[in-house]
Amino acid sequence: MNVARVLVSDKLSETGVKILKQCPAIEVDVKTGLPPEELIKIIPQYDGLVVRSATKVTKEIIEAGARLKVIGRAGIGVDNVDVRAASAKGVVVMNTPGGNNVTTAEHAVSMMMALSRQIPQATASVRAGKWEKNKFMGVELMGKTLGIIGIGRIGSLVVKRARGLEMRVIAYDPFISHEAAEKMGVELVTLDDVYARADFISIHTPKTPETTHLLNADTFKKMKKGVRIINCARGGIIDEAALARAIKDKIVAGAALDVFENEPPEPGNPLIGLEEVIYTPHLGAATAEAQENVALAVAEQFADFFTSGLIRNAVNVPSVDPEQLPVIRPYLWLGERMGSFIAQVAQGGVKEVLIDYFGGLAEIDQRPITQAILKGILTHYVGQSVNMVNAPFLAESRGIVVKATASTQKRNFAALVGLRLVTEKGSVYVEGTVFVGDEPRLVKLEKFLIEAQLDGTLLVVTNTDKPGVIGHIGTFLGDHNINIGAFNLGRAEAGGLAMSIVNIDSAPTQEQLKLLAKVENILDVKLVQI
Numbered sequence: 398m399n400v401a402r403v404l405v406s407d408k409l410s411e412t413g414v415k416i417l418k419q420c421p422a423i424e425v426d427v428k429t430g431l432p433p434e435e436l437i438k439i440i441p442q443y444d445g446l447v448v449r450s451a452t453k454v455t456k457e458i459i460e461a462g463a464r465l466k467v468i469g470r471a472g473i474g475v476d477n478v479d480v481r482a483a484s485a486k487g488v489v490v491m492n493t494p495g496g497n498n499v500t501t502a503e504h505a506v507s508m509m510m511a512l513s514r515q516i517p518q519a520t521a522s523v524r525a526g527k528w529e530k531n532k533f534m535g536v537e538l539m540g541k542t543l544g545i546i547g548i549g550r551i552g553s554l555v556v557k558r559a560r561g562l563e564m565r566v567i568a569y570d571p572f573i574s575h576e577a578a579e580k581m582g583v584e585l586v587t588l589d590d591v592y593a594r595a596d597f598i599s600i601h602t603p604k605t606p607e608t609t610h611l612l613n614a615d616t617f618k619k620m621k622k623g624v625r626i627i628n629c630a631r632g633g634i635i636d637e638a639a640l641a642r643a644i645k646d647k648i649v650a651g652a653a654l655d656v657f658e659n660e661p662p663e664p665g666n667p668l669i670g671l672e673e674v675i676y677t678p679h680l681g682a683a684t685a686e687a688q689e690n691v692a693l694a695v696a697e698q699f700a701d702f703f704t705s706g707l708i709r710n711a712v713n714v715p716s717v718d719p720e721q722l723p724v725i726r727p728y729l730w731l732g733e734r735m736g737s738f739i740a741q742v743a744q745g746g747v748k749e750v751l752i753d754y755f756g757g758l759a760e761i762d763q764r765p766i767t768q769a770i771l772k773g774i775l776t777h778y779v780g781q782s783v784n785m786v787n788a789p790f791l792a793e794s795r796g797i798v799v800k801a802t803a804s805t806q807k808r809n810f811a812a813l814v815g816l817r818l819v820t821e822k823g824s825v826y827v828e829g830t831v832f833v834g835d836e837p838r839l840v841k842l843e844k845f846l847i848e849a850q851l852d853g854t855l856l857v858v859t860n861t862d863k864p865g866v867i868g869h870i871g872t873f874l875g876d877h878n879i880n881i882g883a884f885n886l887g888r889a890e891a892g893g894l895a896m897s898i899v900n901i902d903s904a905p906t907q908e909q910l911k912l913l914a915k916v917e918n919i920l921d922v923k924l925v926q927i
C-alpha cells in the first residue's frame with residue numbers, strides 16, 4: 398500500500414492526530430505556526446493538508462503542492478482555503494459540518510444573554526473598582542421576538558434554545574420550506590418582517606455574495622428601534638461602518654460580535670470602543686467538545702480517503718453517502734468508461750455533454766456519476782491530470798455545456814445512462830448499464846442495440862450490412878495476429894448500416910487500421926482504448 402504523507406499545520410486536538418497516526422495508509426507530521434513561505438517550501442512532500450483557521454491555504458500553496466490530493470478543514474467555514482484554486486488543481490477540499498453546531502449555537506445564545514444584560518461591560522466596571530448598579534439596566538428575553546437569519550444546522554439549534562427561553566422566534570431562510578420551519582417551531586417570514594418585528598436578530602447564514610453586507614445602512618433603517626444584533630456566523634455579513642452608525646443613531650441598542658470582516662479587527666474599526674458592542678475573538682466553536690468533534694471528523698475522513706478513496710463532506714465535489722457507495726461505485730466506473738469511449742469515437746472539439754439517467758439512477762444523487770463521465774471525456778483531451786474534482790471546473794472553463802436529466806422511467810434495464818457528446822463536427826450517442834457482477838456494459842451505440850464490455854482495446858467498425866463483412870474483419874485481424882475476445886454486432890435493419898464493437902487482445906497499428914478501413918463494405922474504423 399502507498400503511504401500518504403499528511404501535514405497538520407494548525408493545532409488539532411490530540412484525538413484527531415492519534416487517529417491519523419493509527420491509519421496504516423497515512424504518515425503524519427504536525428508542524429504548526431509555519432510562515433507561508435515555509436509551508437510553500439515543504440508542501441510538495443505532502444498528499445494531504447489538515448488545517449483549522451490559522452493556516453491560509455492560498456493559491457500559491459495549493460499550486461506548490463505537487464502531490465496534494467486533499468485539504469481538510471477541521472471546522473465549517475472554508476474561507477481560509479482558496480477552494481477555486483483547489484478545484485482547478487483537482488484537490489478535494491473537505492470540511493467537518495456538524496462537529497461544532499451545538500457549541501456555536503450555545504455561543505450565540507450566550508452572546509444574546511450577555512448583550513441583554515451588558516455582562517461584559519458590568520464585569521469591566523466591577524474590575525475597575527466601580528459599583529454602577531443603575532448604569533447596567535438590562536432587558537428580559539422572555540416574550541421578546543428573536544429574528545433568525547438562516548435556519549440551517551446552527552440557526553435551528555438557536556431556535557430550540559430560544560424557545561426554551563420563551564422567546565417568540567421568527568426566521569428568514571429562502572431555502573427552507575414552511576413545513577420544515579413549522580416542524581422547528583418557527584414562523585418563516587420575509588427579511589423585511591424580521592427587520593420590522595425582531596427585538597434581537599441573530600445571523601446564521603454562510604457568507605456568500607448574497608449575504609455580504611446583508612445588514613447595511615438601508616436595512617438598519619428598516620429595523621425596530623432598539624434592536625440588538627448578534628453575529629456568530631461570518632464577518633462581512635454586517636457592514637461594520639453602517640452598524641456603528643446605526644448604534645450612534647440609536648436604531649440599534651447593541652451588538653454582540655464573534656466575527657469581523659477582518660480578523661483581528663483593524664485598529665480603526667468603528668465598532669471597537671463602542672460601549673454598546675460586546676465581542677469575542679471568533680470563539681463560536683472554541684469548546685473542548687467541539688474541537689474534539691471536528692478533529693475526530695477530519696481525521697476519520699482522511700483515513701477513509703487515503704484507505705478507500707471515499708470522499709466525505711467535500712465542498713468541491715459531491716460527497717457519496719457511505720451507504721450509497723456500493724450502489725453508486727459501479728456506475729462511477731461505467732460513467733468514466735462511457736466518457737472515455739465516447740470521446741475516442743467522436744471527432745472535433747466538445748461543445749455539449751448531455752446525460753440522461755433512467756430507472757433506479759433517478760432515485761440517487763447522480764452528480765458523482767456526471768463528474769465521472771466528465772473525467773472520462775476530458776482525460777482524452779486534457780490528459781491524466783483530470784480527476785472528478787477538477788473535471789466540472791475544466792469543462793466550465795472550456796465553455797462546455799453539461800446538462801443532466803433524470804427519469805424514473807425504465808429503458809430496457811433497471812438503471813441506464815444515456816450519453817450524447819456534441820462536438821463541432823456532429824454528435825455521438827451511447828447508452829450503458831451495469832451487469833451483474835458490477836460489470837460496466839455499453840448497450841447502445843447511436844441507434845444500434847449492441848452489447849460490449851467497456852474494457853481494454855476495442856475496434857468500433859461502421860459497415861454496410863452485407864454478407865461476409867464479419868468474416869473479412871476476422872480474417873484481417875487474424876492475418877495481423879490480433880486475437881478477438883468478443884465480437885458484438887448491431888444493425889437497425891437488414892442491408893442497411895451496421896456497427897460492430899470488437900474486443901481485441903492487442904492494438905493494431907495506425908497503418909493496419911487504415912488498411913482495415915479499406916476492406917470492402919467497411920465505412921469507418923476507430924480504435925478505442927479504455
Ligand code: NAD
Nearest residue numbers: 474501547548549550551570572601602603629630681682
Ligand atoms: P448551514 O449551511 O447549515 O446553514 C446556513 C443556512 O443559511 C441554510 O439553511 C441556508 O439556507 C441559509 N441561507 C443561505 N443563504 C441565505 C440568505 N441569503 N438568507 C438567509 N438564509 C440563507 O450552516 P451552519 O453550519 O448552520 O453555519 C452557519 C454559519 O455559522 C456559517 O457562516 C458558518 O461558517 C458559521 N460558523 C461560525 C462559527 C464560529 O466560530 N463563529 C462556528 C461554526 C459555524
Ligand code: MLT
Nearest residue numbers: 449450472473474497682
Ligand atoms: C467554523 O467555520 O468552523 C468556525 O468559524 C470555527 C473556526 O473557525 O474554528
